[in-house]
Structures are given as C-alpha cells and as structure tokens.
Amino acid sequence: MHGQVHGPEETLDPDDWATAEAISHRIVGDAVAYLRDVRDRAPWTDMPHSVRETFTEPLPSEPTDLAEVYQAVLDSLMPYPMGNIHPRFWSWYMGSSNLTGALGDFIAAVQGSNLGGGNHAAALMDQQVVGWCKQMLGFPASATGSLESGGSMANFIGLTVARNVKAGADIRELGVAALPRPMRYYASDQAHSCHRKAMEALGLGNQALRRIPSNDAMAIDIEALRRAIAEDRAAGLNPACIIGTAGTVNSGAIDDLEALANLAAEEGLWFHVDGCIGALVAIAPRNRNLVAGIERADSVALDPHKWLHAPFEVGCALVRDPQAQHKTFAVTPEYLEASPRGLAAAPWLHEYGLQTTKAFRALKVWMAIKEHGIEKFGRLIDQNIDQALYLSGLIDAEPGLERVAPTTINIVCFAIKIAGNDSEAAKRVNIEAMLRLQEEGIAVLSDTTVKGRHCLRVAITNHRTRRSDLDLLVRELVRLRSTLLVTESPTAPKS
Ligand SMILES: *Cc1c(COP(=O)(O)O)cnc(C)c1O
Numbered sequence: 001m002h003g004q005v006h007g008p009e010e011t012l013d014p015d016d017w018a019t020a021e022a023i024s025h026r027i028v029g030d031a032v033a034y035l036r037d038v039r040d041r042a043p044w045t046d047m048p049h050s051v052r053e054t055f056t057e058p059l060p061s062e063p064t065d066l067a068e069v070y071q072a073v074l075d076s077l078m079p080y081p082m083g084n085i086h087p088r089f090w091s092w093y094m095g096s097s098n099l100t101g102a103l104g105d106f107i108a109a110v111q112g113s114n115l116g117g118g119n120h121a122a123a124l125m126d127q128q129v130v131g132w133c134k135q136m137l138g139f140p141a142s143a144t145g146s147l148e149s150g151g152s153m154a155n156f157i158g159l160t161v162a163r164n165v166k167a168g169a170d171i172r173e174l175g176v177a178a179l180p181r182p183m184r185y186y187a188s189d190q191a192h193s194c195h196r197k198a199m200e201a202l203g204l205g206n207q208a209l210r211r212i213p214s215n216d217a218m219a220i221d222i223e224a225l226r227r228a229i230a231e232d233r234a235a236g237l238n239p240a241c242i243i244g245t246a247g248t249v250n251s252g253a254i255d256d257l258e259a260l261a262n263l264a265a266e267e268g269l270w271f272h273v274d275g276c277i278g279a280l281v282a283i284a285p286r287n288r289n290l291v292a293g294i295e296r297a298d299s300v301a302l303d304p305h306k307w308l309h310a311p312f313e314v315g316c317a318l319v320r321d322p323q324a325q326h327k328t329f330a331v332t333p334e335y336l337e338a339s340p341r342g343l344a345a346a347p348w349l350h351e352y353g354l355q356t357t358k359a360f361r362a363l364k365v366w367m368a369i370k371e372h373g374i375e376k377f378g379r380l381i382d383q384n385i386d387q388a389l390y391l392s393g394l395i396d397a398e399p400g401l402e403r404v405a406p407t408t409i410n411i412v413c414f415a416i417k418i419a420g421n422d423s424e425a426a427k428r429v430n431i432e433a434m435l436r437l438q439e440e441g442i443a444v445l446s447d448t449t450v451k452g453r454h455c456l457r458v459a460i461t462n463h464r465t466r467r468s469d470l471d472l473l474v475r476e477l478v479r480l481r482s483t484l485l486v487t488e489s490p491t492a493p494k495s
Pocket residue numbers: 093149150151152153155192194245247248249274275276277303315
C-alpha cells in the first residue's frame with residue numbers, strides 16, 4: 001500500500017515565522033537582563049516543593065504554545081540555577097560563563113552542524129580554536145588536538161594515547177591482556193578523580209595509578225616519584241606515564257612541571273599534564289612562570305569552560321606527537337569514507353576521539369576570544385589570583401579563621417577556628433556555616449579535606465567577583481562563627 005497519503009506533511013518549523021521572531025526577541029531580551037541583574041539575586045535558592053513537582057510531569061503528547069512553554073521555563077527553571085554565574089559563587093571549580101559565549105552556543109545550534117567530520121566552516125573553526133589552545137600553551141603547531149566535553153574527557157584522551165604508545169603491544173587489536181608487563185602511571189595524591197576513572201575504563205585498573213605523596217606545597221614530591229619509578233622497574237612493571245597537575249582541585253597546587261618533564265625524559269615516560277585548572281595560567285602575564293614547562297608535555301588537558309568562562313561544555317586535549325592521537329582513535333567504517341571533494345572531504349574530527357557526532361563547541365570560545373582578545377582573559381586570570389591572595393590576607397588577619405593550605409593561585413582553603421581540638425565539632429561548625437551561607441543567599445563555597453584536615457574552600461574562577469565580595473564573605477563568616485560557637489559550646493546557655 002505504498003504511496004498512501006496519511007494527511008498533510010509536517011515540520012518542526014514554526015507555523016508563523018513572525019510570532020517565532022517575536023518570542024525569540026523576548027527570550028534574548030530576558031537573557032540579557034538575567035545576566036545584567038545576576039548580582040541582585042541570591043547565588044543559590046532551594047526550590048519550593050511546587051516547583052520540584054513540575055519536574056515529575058509526564059511525557060507531553062499534545063502541543064503547547066511556545067509562549068506557554070517559555071513561561072514554564074521562566075517559572076520553574078530560571079530562578080533556581082546552580083548559581084555559578086553569580087559573583088559570589090566559589091564552589092568546586094567552574095567558570096562563570098559569558099553572554100557572547102551563550103550567543104555562540106545559540107548560533108551553533110541554529111546552524112546545527114555536526115563536528116564529527118566533513119568539509120565545512122565549523123570544522124575549520126574547531127581546528128582553529130584547538131590551534132589557539134596550542135598557542136596559548138606554547139605547544140608546537142604540529143601537535144594535534146580535539147575539543148572534548150570537558151577536562152575529564154580531555155584527560156582520558158591523553159591517558160589513552162599514552163597507554164597505546166607505551167604499552168609495548170598492539171593494545172587496539174589485542175587489548176590489555178597482551179601487555180608484556182603491567183603498566184604504571186604516576187600522579188600526586190592530589191590528582192583529580194577523573195584519572196582514576198580513566199585508569200579503570202582503560203582496563204589498567206585503579207592500582208596502576210600510583211599516588212605519590214605531595215609535599216608541604218601540596219605538589220608532587222619529585223624524589224618520591226623518582227624512587228617509585230625505580231622500585232616499579234625493579235619489580236618488573238612498566239613505568240609508562242607521569243601525570244603532572246597544573247592546579248590541583250583541592251588547593252590549586254602546581255607540580256614542578258620542568259622537573260617532571262626532565263624526569264619523564266630521563267626515564268622514557270610519557271608526560272601528561274592535567275591543566276584543567278592551571279594550564280591557562282600560561283596566558284596570565286604576571287603568573288605564567290608558575291606553569292613553565294607545560295609546553296614540554298606529551299599531552300595536556302585544558303578546560304576552556306573553567307578559566308576562559310565558556311558555557312559548558314568544552315575541554316581540550318592536545319597531543320604533541322603529530323600522529324599518536326590519530327593512531328589511537330582513527331577508525332574508518334565504510335559509511336564514513338572520505339571523498340576527494342565535496343562535504344565528505346577532510347577533516348574527519350571523529351578520528352581524534354571517542355565521539356562520532358560532536359557538538360560545535362568552538363564557536364562560543366571563538367566569539368568570546370575574538371571579542372575581548374586573549375590578553376583580557378589573561379588579565380582576568382591574574383585578577384582572580386590577586387583576589388585569592390587578598391582573601392588569604394583577610395583570613396590571616398582574622399583571629400577566628402585560619403588558612404589550611406598555601407594559596408598558590410585562585411583557591412583558598414581555610415577553616416573557622418573553634419576552641420579546643422575537637423575535629424568533629426570543628427567540621428560541624430564549618431559545614432553549618434557553609435550551608436547557611438548558601439541558604440541565606442550570601443555566597444556558595446564548598447568544603448574538602450586537605451592533609452586530613454576538613455576545611456572550607458573558595459575557588460575564584462569568576463570574572464564577576466570583586467574584592468568587596470570577599471570582604472562581605474569574611475564579615476559573614478565572622479558573624480556565623482559567633483552564632484555557631486554559642487550553639488556548639490557545651491556551656492552554652494539554653495535559650
Ligand atoms: C575540573 C577538573 C577536571 C575535570 O574536568 P571537567 O571539565 O569537570 O570534566 C580534571 N582535573 C582537574 C584538576 C580539574 O580541576
């Protein structure tokens with residue numbers, strides 16, 4: 001019964017383009033105002049039950065006017081963000097986005113190109129942005145690279161290439177069962193959790209990542225690393241890769257990258273740098289010396305959605321050897337054969353990573369860099385580092401607060417002091433203060449444990465933060481400390 005007509009043919013395009021244009025203008029206008037007024041709102045607000053409920057509504061089968069759909073977004077979604085675009089959001093480690101980048105993501109979606117491959121402008125722009133990342137770090141133009149979903153995937157790319165190059169067997173064909181000797185990777189005990197996940201997913205296992213103690217600066221102990229490599233070699237293992245961290249997530253410590261590069265060269269190991277936090281310090285005029293040596297790495301992971309403030313997601317993997325990344329990932333199935341001309345001519349970006357379809361991540365980065373120039377991004381990084389040092393000074397001057405780790409870049413670890421040495425009570429007070437700062441809409445901090453000591457943590461990856469915000473934070477911490485110490489104290493008067 002082919003050829004039967006079942007009614008009019010349909011499309012997802014608007015029925016009425018003028019109405020679509022009007023609502024689009026409204027959305028853009030609201031978006032600009034949302035960003036303009038971000039400081040007037042709380043960084044984070046918990047959702048009322050009624051709002052929470054809206055997210056359990058079942059699959060809609062009937063249509064709803066776009067204006068009504070957008071109203072639901074305004075009511076349930078926009079007032080309850082994570083808050084990381086707010087000037088007083090300093091949790092974990094994330095960028096604070098930017099309007100131009102958001103417009104870039106919108107335009108990328110409008111064009112709708114797939115960056116998995118093909119001869120089109122978006123693919124060239126992707127490679128241009130990768131090239132800019134090489135330039136920022138002083139990497140050779142002959143290196144390869146790929147834009148990834150973020151730093152975790154960018155690290156995964158580097159660690160995978162390292163495995164295939166250093167395995168001593170054809171891992172792609174035979175798998176890790178063919179390894180002549182078990183491989184060992186090395187990183188400090190401060191390395192990010194994504195490396196453990198990578199080791200597990202790569203089939204090497206968590207134990208193949210040997211954690212080397214960190215020193216007082218929270219950076220890798222080079223001599224301990226040297227001894228570990230010798231010990232493993234003597235035990236018949238295959239020391240394969242050193243992972244240096246440029247900016248640890250706990251405290252912002254930076255491993256001695258020159259020393260690691262030298263050691264890797266002496267020992268014949270792959271040198272990967274996790275630069276998700278600190279690689280971009282290379283563009284900061286007053287601090288770039290902190291990451292000297294990063295340009296000597298065999299592979300680097302960096303994260304434009306952190307200190308370049310690109311909207312999520314965009315990370316970048318760079319690999320120095322011009323062939324190694326392609327050799328690790330390229331597969332050409334019959335349905336993705338290149339043609340000599342036309343759309344299916346090179347480049348085939350899917351041959352440099354795990355994804356087939358890829359988002360057009362470059363445009364949001366490209367537009368913002370073009371608009372501001374890279375020097376401004378460098379100055380903003382210096383500005384955040386200055387602010388972290390300023391906050392450290394405020395904390396050091398405050399008898400009720402104390403710093404718990406050295407401030408190297410833009411991360412400050414500190415704690416509210418309590419009398420005596422009951423670490424459980426101290427942890428309770430600090431967590432309670434952190435939660436009240438969130439719930440009272442003042443600021444968002446996170447907590448961690450550094451060398452066994454629980455602490456609060458401020459990571460200033462934020463182009464909107466001002467020194468006055470840090471003054472406010474310290475005032476509020478002092479206030480909360482006196483309130484909370486009354487409650488904690490065993491002799492507190494019952495109210
Ligand atoms: C954030 C971070 C990662 C992970 O990057 P994502 O973009 O969150 O996937 C890895 N390493 C370090 C040091 C980080 O700070």
